[in-house]
Amino acid sequence: MKCSKFLTELNDFLDGSLDSKLKAELSEHLTWCHNCYVVCNTTKKTIEIYRENQVYELPDALRTKLHDAIVAKCKASKPPTES
Numbered sequence: 565m566k567c568s569k570f571l572t573e574l575n576d577f578l579d580g581s582l583d584s585k586l587k588a589e590l591s592e593h594l595t596w597c598h599n600c601y602v603v604c605n606t607t608k609k610t611i612e613i614y615r616e617n618q619v620y621e622l623p624d625a626l627r628t629k630l631h632d633a634i635v636a637k638c639k640a641s642k643p644p645t646e647s
């Protein structure tokens with residue numbers, strides 16, 4: 565699975581609405597792709613914050629921002645900086 569595919573499915577993955585096969589593929593991707601792992605965790609935390617505020621939809625702007633960030637990281641091929 566490519567990072568772009570992972571990111572396309574990420575929202576549904578976090579929603580738990582994916583079928584188990586695709587879910588397993590995404591989980592497998594996370595075991596070796598650190599960039600997507602970071603994005604997944606960040607998105608998950610963001611969703612939790614929004615849920616606390618009774619907002620269930622992940623804003624498109626944020627989704628685009630995350631997508632751009634991961635694509636940039638993949639292109640740069642440098643290890644992501646931990647903070």
Ligand SMILES: [Zn+2]
Pocket residue numbers: 566567570593597599600601
């Ligand atoms: Zn990836």
